[in-house]
Amino acid sequence: MASTAHHPLILNAAVLGLGLHMGAWRYREGAPFDYTKIEFYQEIGRIAEAGCLQAVFLADTLAVAEENFERPNFGAMDPTIVLAAVASVTKHVGLVATASTTYNEPYNLARRIATLDHLSCGRASWNIVTTFIPDVAANFGTAELPNHDDRYERAEEFVDVVTRLWDSWEDDALIGDKTTGRFADASRVHAINHRGAHYTVRGPITLPRSPQGRPVLYQSGSSRSGRDLAARFADAVFTPQNTIAAAQEFRTDVRGRTKERGRSPDDIKIIPGLLPILGGTEAEARARKDKLDELGGQAELKKLALRVGLRVEDLKLDEPLPIKLIADNDHFRASEGFRDAVVRLAVEQKLTVREILYRNGGGHVQVVGTPEQVADVIETWHREGAVDGFNLMIDVLPDGLRDFVEQVIPILQQRGAFRREYVGTTLRSNLGLTERH
Amino acid sequence: MASTAHHPLILNAAVLGLGLHMGAWRYREGAPFDYTKIEFYQEIGRIAEAGCLQAVFLADTLAVAEENFERPNFGAMDPTIVLAAVASVTKHVGLVATASTTYNEPYNLARRIATLDHLSCGRASWNIVTTFIPDVAANFGTAELPNHDDRYERAEEFVDVVTRLWDSWEDDALIGDKTTGRFADASRVHAINHRGAHYTVRGPITLPRSPQGRPVLYQSGSSRSGRDLAARFADAVFTPQNTIAAAQEFRTDVRGRTKERGRSPDDIKIIPGLLPILGGTEAEARARKDKLDELGGQAELKKLALRVGLRVEDLKLDEPLPIKLIADNDHFRASEGFRDAVVRLAVEQKLTVREILYRNGGGHVQVVGTPEQVADVIETWHREGAVDGFNLMIDVLPDGLRDFVEQVIPILQQRGAFRREYVGTTLRSNLGLTERH
Numbered sequence: 001m002a003s004t005a006h007h008p009l010i011l012n013a014a015v016l017g018l019g020l021h022m023g024a025w026r027y028r029e030g031a032p033f034d035y036t037k038i039e040f041y042q043e044i045g046r047i048a049e050a051g052c053l054q055a056v057f058l059a060d061t062l063a064v065a066e067e068n069f070e071r072p073n074f075g076a077m078d079p080t081i082v083l084a085a086v087a088s089v090t091k092h093v094g095l096v097a098t099a100s101t102t103y104n105e106p107y108n109l110a111r112r113i114a115t116l117d118h119l120s121c122g123r124a125s126w127n128i129v130t131t132f133i134p135d136v137a138a139n140f141g142t143a144e145l146p147n148h149d150d151r152y153e154r155a156e157e158f159v160d161v162v163t164r165l166w167d168s169w170e171d172d173a174l175i176g177d178k179t180t181g182r183f184a185d186a187s188r189v190h191a192i193n194h195r196g197a198h199y200t201v202r203g204p205i206t207l208p209r210s211p212q213g214r215p216v217l218y219q220s221g222s223s224r225s226g227r228d229l230a231a232r233f234a235d236a237v238f239t240p241q242n243t244i245a246a247a248q249e250f251r252t253d254v255r256g257r258t259k260e261r262g263r264s265p266d267d268i269k270i271i272p273g274l275l276p277i278l279g280g281t282e283a284e285a286r287a288r289k290d291k292l293d294e295l296g297g298q299a300e301l302k303k304l305a306l307r308v309g310l311r312v313e314d315l316k317l318d319e320p321l322p323i324k325l326i327a328d329n330d331h332f333r334a335s336e337g338f339r340d341a342v343v344r345l346a347v348e349q350k351l352t353v354r355e356i357l358y359r360n361g362g363g364h365v366q367v368v369g370t371p372e373q374v375a376d377v378i379e380t381w382h383r384e385g386a387v388d389g390f391n392l393m394i395d396v397l398p399d400g401l402r403d404f405v406e407q408v409i410p411i412l413q414q415r416g417a418f419r420r421e422y423v424g425t426t427l428r429s430n431l432g433l434t435e436r437h
Numbered sequence: 438m439a440s441t442a443h444h445p446l447i448l449n450a451a452v453l454g455l456g457l458h459m460g461a462w463r464y465r466e467g468a469p470f471d472y473t474k475i476e477f478y479q480e481i482g483r484i485a486e487a488g489c490l491q492a493v494f495l496a497d498t499l500a501v502a503e504e505n506f507e508r509p510n511f512g513a514m515d516p517t518i519v520l521a522a523v524a525s526v527t528k529h530v531g532l533v534a535t536a537s538t539t540y541n542e543p544y545n546l547a548r549r550i551a552t553l554d555h556l557s558c559g560r561a562s563w564n565i566v567t568t569f570i571p572d573v574a575a576n577f578g579t580a581e582l583p584n585h586d587d588r589y590e591r592a593e594e595f596v597d598v599v600t601r602l603w604d605s606w607e608d609d610a611l612i613g614d615k616t617t618g619r620f621a622d623a624s625r626v627h628a629i630n631h632r633g634a635h636y637t638v639r640g641p642i643t644l645p646r647s648p649q650g651r652p653v654l655y656q657s658g659s660s661r662s663g664r665d666l667a668a669r670f671a672d673a674v675f676t677p678q679n680t681i682a683a684a685q686e687f688r689t690d691v692r693g694r695t696k697e698r699g700r701s702p703d704d705i706k707i708i709p710g711l712l713p714i715l716g717g718t719e720a721e722a723r724a725r726k727d728k729l730d731e732l733g734g735q736a737e738l739k740k741l742a743l744r745v746g747l748r749v750e751d752l753k754l755d756e757p758l759p760i761k762l763i764a765d766n767d768h769f770r771a772s773e774g775f776r777d778a779v780v781r782l783a784v785e786q787k788l789t790v791r792e793i794l795y796r797n798g799g800g801h802v803q804v805v806g807t808p809e810q811v812a813d814v815i816e817t818w819h820r821e822g823a824v825d826g827f828n829l830m831i832d833v834l835p836d837g838l839r840d841f842v843e844q845v846i847p848i849l850q851q852r853g854a855f856r857r858e859y860v861g862t863t864l865r866s867n868l869g870l871t872e873r874h
């Protein structure tokens with residue numbers, strides 16, 4: 001495993017609906033409609049910045065599913081637009097927008113992320129996903145969702161085009177000499193003339209090179225293809241990991257693949273999700289968790305069934321996961337990374353379905369406890385080389401994030417495990433990444 | 438002609454690069470890179486709101502042309518993202534984002550405009566264009582730019598899909614009852630199940646119905662197909678008109694087409710562009726214009742050549758427009774509305790190329806004069822039923838807009854020709870349109 005002694009700890013605030021927990025919308029004080037309001041997102045941005053977090057990380061979903069009638073869609077609003085509103089009230093925190101390579105045009109998406117990078121003075125990031133929800137396809141034509149390998153083949157070409165568009169204006173292409181009237185140097189702006197299997201894009205992009213040169217690339221998707229895509233392009237990987245051992249293995253694997261590509265392994269950051277459920281005492285934290293679970297009702301069970309590719313009736317609360325049923329499913333069309341994380345946890349720790357449900361459905365690691373306990377887990381995972389940091393999958397927004405920033409961050413700072421101020425002006429610099437100019 | 442006695446005068450601030458005039462970037466005080474900065478757009482938003490203008494109107498371009506190396510691209514940044522930053526510092530002014538029906542997916546665009554409508558509490562508008570620049574096609578695949586009629590056929594289907602997606606959640610579909618746990622009423626959220634010649638979209642959209650129900654639809658494009666598209670869908674039409682007679686004719690025609698569609702002619706607003714070049718005296722205004730023209734160099738001549746579909750060398754400064762050459766061009770691929778406006782003006786008023794150039798290339802009407810003279814033109818055109826208002830094609834941003842708001846708006850207000858405060862909370866209400874809930 002690789003040391004993280006000299007790697008700055010990365011902590012992002014993940015924004016999914018009104019909080020990751022299915023019961024969040026009922027638990028929180030604010031209105032159930034807040035996830036459509038500018039103030040909701042701006043407040044999250046301000047709190048994240050007060051805590052020196054590296055970024056606000058927005059999910060995206062391109063379809064309405066049945067469960068979205070039971071709680072807010074995890075990515076109802078277009079993230080690039082929401083993040084421009086967050087950029088308006090913050091100065092340092094990074095802005096990560098999830099967007100699909102399967103259901104966007106590279107020219108449009110490159111331009112949107114570059115626009116956000118300009119507006120935020122270098123804080124934009126694109127979280128690359130390929131979309132695994134079959135229902136999305138029906139909103140974009142007659143073709144079915146491409147299979148996993150096709151999506152990743154397309155994604156690789158898509159990201160290549162986007163990065164070349166970002167590079168299509170050299171740094172000094174804009175001259176802006178009012179006296180001579182020379183505005184730009186056409187010889188320093190280049191068509192990319194891409195002709196590939198899936199995309200044909202001439203370029204250049206409409207914008208001068210953005211402050212980061214290349215906006216930060218997050219990649220979500222932990223399958224082999226996802227890891228290879230990350231190894232080639234990504235600055236950071238968002239992944240579901242629920243044990244230190246599994247996370248160490250994943251991180252070592254991705255760093256290795258990155259090195260094979262000729263890149264420094266330190267230039268790819270592994271950022272699993274972490275769900276903190278905080279209380280002043282362990283008992284208070286458990287009470288919060290129990291209340292949330294009660295309010296969430298059957299939603300977690302449905303989510304788990306979707307995640308492993310089964311029907312709700314295939315899962316018995318006090319029995320183990322039906323591993324054979326899961327393995328025999330030839331029509332699995334969800335996230336391989338999530339499914340594999342759940343199955344591994346369930347098998348290794350011999351969990352019943354009920355126990356899996358209690359542990360955030362076996363996806364991202366969950367800590368129900370005091371601020372000290374949460375800080376301990378974060379510090380341990382980081383020290384053990386399992387992670388470069390975490391996407392904080394806040395249970396209830398924005399209060400859960402405020403609690404984290406007010407209670408956990410100071411502990412980490414006192415221990416010297418987390419910085420007290422932003423070190424640079426760009427997201428890239430605040431992630432400890434090499435500048436890409 | 439239709440009376441506008443009881444129609445509120447509409448004035449929008451159009452944002453194109455650093456100002457409409459080709460010499461703007463050299464004339465203004467700020468940096469030539471300001472068109473990529475959040476402060477630039479936010480300042481324009483604040484000034485427009487101080488003047489009670491109905492909206493900030495952003496252009497969009499999906500390719501870089503040769504002339505963009507001589508001055509800023511008129512639509513370099515993605516407008517929907519820029520306008521979220523403007524929404525963050527304003528409360529009343531409308532936000533009009535141009536976007537192409539030829540190079541977007543209806544599901545994505547519907548969602549982006551709905552997101553902006555939510556974030557801005559009901560101030561979003563989409564300016565529908567079909568893209569007439571052949572170079573754009575090369576950034577989106579191997580197909581050439583579809584011909585004019587194909588683009589409009591596609592646009593009609595596209596807009597139909599977008600409006601149905603906006604309508605896919607009924608007003609009261611979101612319940613949000615924390616006590617019972619009922620979040621939304623699935624029976625009030627509808628798939629649209631669209632299957633057409635160009636698009637297949639199941640829906641519904643990911644978002645609850647936005648504050649305006651239907652964000653305002655602007656339409657730009659003054660050809661017959663453009664007017665028919667507007668008559669079916671648009672709340673407002675942006676059009677180049679350079680004489681009162683031509684504008685009256687256009688307005689009467691579009692209102693008639695709208696009525697034929699079973700809509701009230703008062704529910705479609707005709708908004709030509711107007712380029713004010715202000716000075717404390719007429720001589721000062723002329724000096725400003727001369728200075729701008731000097732700084733703009735050959736750019737205006739190139740723009741005129743493009744606009745009428747000829748080469749620069751086909752135009753002789755002291756001769757009339759070569760009308761026959763223009764008419765014989767079978768390969769014309771620019772805006773018919775602009776070309777026809779220029780030709781009509783040149784013929785009716787027997788102008789030389791030099792005289793056309795002086796008049797803003799014969800596109801939008803231009804007034805070089807004192808605040809009183811500019812106010813006179815606005816009031817006269819409105820009173821004569823030629824327009825419902827103007828998109829102010831500000832010569833130099835943001836100073837030209839500030840001058841307009843400080844010098845022209847008070848005159849219009851003193852004459853009772855322009856309101857002193859916003860009348861409603863949504864753009865729709867501030868345009869005097871029927872609510873679409």
